[in-house]
Amino acid sequence: MKRNTLSNFIKFLIIALSMLFFVFPLYWMASMAFKPETDWASFPPKLIPNPVTLDNFYKGLFTMGGLQGIFDSFIIAGSNMILSLIVGGLAGYGLSRYKGGRNIAFFILSQRFAPPIVFTLAFFTMFSLMNLLDTHIAVIIAHLTFNIPFAVWLMKSFFDGIPKDLEESAMVDGCSPLGAFIRVVLPVSLPGIIATAVMLFMFSWNEFLIQLFLTRSAVKPLPTLIPRFYGGHDILYGVVCAVALFASIPPIVIVAIFHKYLVRGLTMGYVKG
Amino acid sequence: MLIYHVFSQIFRGLDYLAGVRVVGLRKIFDKKTIAVDGVSFDVRDGEFVILLGPSGCGKTTTLRCIAGLETPDEGEIYIGDRLVNDLPPKDRDIAMVFQSYALYPHMTVYDNLAFPLKMRKYPKDEIDKRVKEVARLLRIEDLLDRKPRQLSGGQQQRVALGRALVRNPQVWLMDEPLSNLDAKLRVYMRAELKKLQKDLGITTIYVTHDQAEAMAMGDRIAVMDKGKILQYDEPHVVYEKPANIFVAGFLGSPPMNFVDATIVERDSRIILDAGVFELPLPQDLAKLVKEGATSDKVVIGFRPEYMTLSIERAPDSVFQADVYVVEPMGSSYVVDLKAGEYLLKAITPVTTRLPPIGGKVWVGLLMDKLHIFDAKTERTIF
Numbered sequence: 017m018k019r020n021t022l023s024n025f026i027k028f029l030i031i032a033l034s035m036l037f038f039v040f041p042l043y044w045m046a047s048m049a050f051k052p053e054t055d056w057a058s059f060p061p062k063l064i065p066n067p068v069t070l071d072n073f074y075k076g077l078f079t080m081g082g083l084q085g086i087f088d089s090f091i092i093a094g095s096n097m098i099l100s101l102i103v104g105g106l107a108g109y110g111l112s113r114y115k116g117g118r119n120i121a122f123f124i125l126s127q128r129f130a131p132p133i134v135f136t137l138a139f140f141t142m143f144s145l146m147n148l149l150d151t152h153i154a155v156i157i158a159h160l161t162f163n164i165p166f167a168v169w170l171m172k173s174f175f176d177g178i179p180k181d182l183e184e185s186a187m188v189d190g191c192s193p194l195g196a197f198i199r200v201v202l203p204v205s206l207p208g209i210i211a212t213a214v215m216l217f218m219f220s221w222n223e224f225l226i227q228l229f230l231t232r233s234a235v236k237p238l239p240t241l242i243p244r245f246y247g248g249h250d251i252l253y254g255v256v257c258a259v260a261l262f263a264s265i266p267p268i269v270i271v272a273i274f275h276k277y278l279v280r281g282l283t284m285g286y287v288k289g
Numbered sequence: 290m291l292i293y294h295v296f297s298q299i300f301r302g303l304d305y306l307a308g309v310r311v312v313g314l315r316k317i318f319d320k321k322t323i324a325v326d327g328v329s330f331d332v333r334d335g336e337f338v339i340l341l342g343p344s345g346c347g348k349t350t351t352l353r354c355i356a357g358l359e360t361p362d363e364g365e366i367y368i369g370d371r372l373v374n375d376l377p378p379k380d381r382d383i384a385m386v387f388q389s390y391a392l393y394p395h396m397t398v399y400d401n402l403a404f405p406l407k408m409r410k411y412p413k414d415e416i417d418k419r420v421k422e423v424a425r426l427l428r429i430e431d432l433l434d435r436k437p438r439q440l441s442g443g444q445q446q447r448v449a450l451g452r453a454l455v456r457n458p459q460v461w462l463m464d465e466p467l468s469n470l471d472a473k474l475r476v477y478m479r480a481e482l483k484k485l486q487k488d489l490g491i492t493t494i495y496v497t498h499d500q501a502e503a504m505a506m507g508d509r510i511a512v513m514d515k516g517k518i519l520q521y522d523e524p525h526v527v528y529e530k531p532a533n534i535f536v537a538g539f540l541g542s543p544p545m546n547f548v549d550a551t552i553v554e555r556d557s558r559i560i561l562d563a564g565v566f567e568l569p570l571p572q573d574l575a576k577l578v579k580e581g582a583t584s585d586k587v588v589i590g591f592r593p594e595y596m597t598l599s600i601e602r603a604p605d606s607v608f609q610a611d612v613y614v615v616e617p618m619g620s621s622y623v624v625d626l627k628a629g630e631y632l633l634k635a636i637t638p639v640t641t642r643l644p645p646i647g648g649k650v651w652v653g654l655l656m657d658k659l660h661i662f663d664a665k666t667e668r669t670i671f
Binding site: 179181182184185186187188189190191192195200203204206 | 356357358377378379383384385387388389391393394395404405408409452462
């Protein structure tokens with residue numbers, strides 16, 4: 017009994033320390049966002065903002081384009097998530113269920129062998145020829161290059177874990193092959209679909225390099241907007257933190273809501289039942 | 290051909306109301322693996338037919354072809370009087386029970402049972418009525434709100450049966466539905482299933498590799514090996530009069546004993562010389578064997594239960610063997626005997642006096658329960 021309490025205490029301590037390690041930077045960012053411009057370097061450091069101000073948010077969101085950045089990022093990440101899910105879901109299902117998919121599946125995976133920078137210059141040239149630079153479409157297409165193979169592979173492995181009997185049973189029970197996919201396979205693989213969706217969204221939301229190359233002034237996704245607050249003379253730490261806070265909210269909220277599915281989805285197929 | 294066609298039309302009208310007829314079915318996988326090799330059989334309306342065979346014999350593929358889950362390369366499949374080759378599974382008016390049960394994990398038991406009806410757009414109150422009826426029949430009424438993963442194996446099994454039953458299909462197809470249950474439940478469900486099938490009179494094709502299950506449940510058994518049907522008959526016929534060595538060895542537990550022998554003619558009598566013993570044949574049998582054998586090599590087969598064991602020589606004793614192992618089975622012993630190079634199994638009542646392990650025992654054979662096979666063609670001679 018005593019030993020149990022001790023081991024529980026040690027567990028608690030380890031978790032608390034690691035929480036501190038991971039959460040403190042977030043807290044520091046949040047508190048910085050509420051501090052006046054001059055307080056960022058005060059010594060001793062102020063853990064709790066005093067006085068509290070919303071100036072940074074106002075500046076960041078309304079005068080320096082933060083709101084548009086959030087909007088742009090949502091458009092890019094959201095449409096990426098949906099398009100990749102549709103293509104990846106159907107392709108993954110086909111590769112999982114029909115013969116001859118092996119080489120194609122490997123070809124699709126090979127799209128991710130090279131680091132993104134390899135494609136980035138090519139994208140820049142291509143999109144500038146097509147007059148698509150600095151548009152949402154350019155970034156969306158570029159991101160799809162990475163997200164679709166990822167979605168295809170992840171979805172394929174989820175579908176592989178679903179016994180074929182289920183669809184065959186549905187077909188005997190009165191479904192067409194597409195009906196069996198929609199009525200049985202999709203609902204059963206929902207945790208996997210949600211997990212994939214979260215990962216797709218996060219990749220696109222956080223991606224920096226491609227967005228930096230392909231956007232300038234008309235489209236300003238958050239990852240490329242925030243570095244603009246690093247001026248030549250001055251770094252607007254308060255504004256950076258205020259906008260960064262907004263940039264980190266969607267991923268945190270999404271994971272908080274779907275974390276049950278995320279764990280279940282990513283372990284699907286490995287654990288039975 | 291024409292006569293056959295006319296006859297089959299008449300016959301179908303009378304006998305194949307909702308029967309199944311498979312003609313010359315062939316299925317080849319990847320252009321080289323012949324899974325089903327010219328299988329033909331018919332199932333009468335309301336009949337319970339078993340496809341029995343070892344794994345890889347093509348029994349499941351045959352069933353899947355009937356279900357429409359595989360496309361045959363050759364042959365015709367009729368359900369009732371409809372040629373169903375080109376119909377998708379949903380239009381064949383069949384229901385199938387899978388080995389894994391294939392219950393939809395995201396639906397409750399109720400929704401699982403209602404699914405085939407919903408797909409066919411039955412009115413809501415009709416669905417409700419039928420689901421409750423089937424649930425009552427299978428005694429799963431209090432499980433209707435549960436998800437499949439909250440059920441035991443036996444309960445899942447019953448839900449799977451119920452889902453196949455709810456629509457009142459023309460044909461039931463079952464692919465080893467009992468093999469995931471524990472031994473006790475399996476024997477219990479065997480009887481339940483047979484009773485249910487007889488009560489409802491649904492034409493049923495049932496795939497299994499378990500010969501005991503086949504013997505217990507089937508009206509007729511089709512024994513399959515290497516994509517072919519070797520024998521198709523009632524259980525007792527398949528057991529007592531097997532068509533060849535494979536069928537003889539596949540049915541029965543412990544299986545039939547086989548001993549190689551040579552036909553020898555001595556003093557104008559026909560004798561089977563098996564090395565460990567000699568078997569003089571009666572006149573009528575001798576004639577059969579001589580005419581039926583393609584060479585002088587034959588195989589003698591005898592079932593463990595038709596052997597008698599005694600310490601002293603008895604009138605029916607044929608040869609002597611060493612007691613190798615004795616397996617007490619409760620009501621009987623299974624005695625392993627060593628005779629020459631052969632290890633034979635005999636079943637004997639527990640009241641039999643047996644020598645200690647390694648001791649000698651006389652073995653008697655029931656002559657009219659003996660089987661003689663041609664060694665080359667493996668066909669039954671007698």
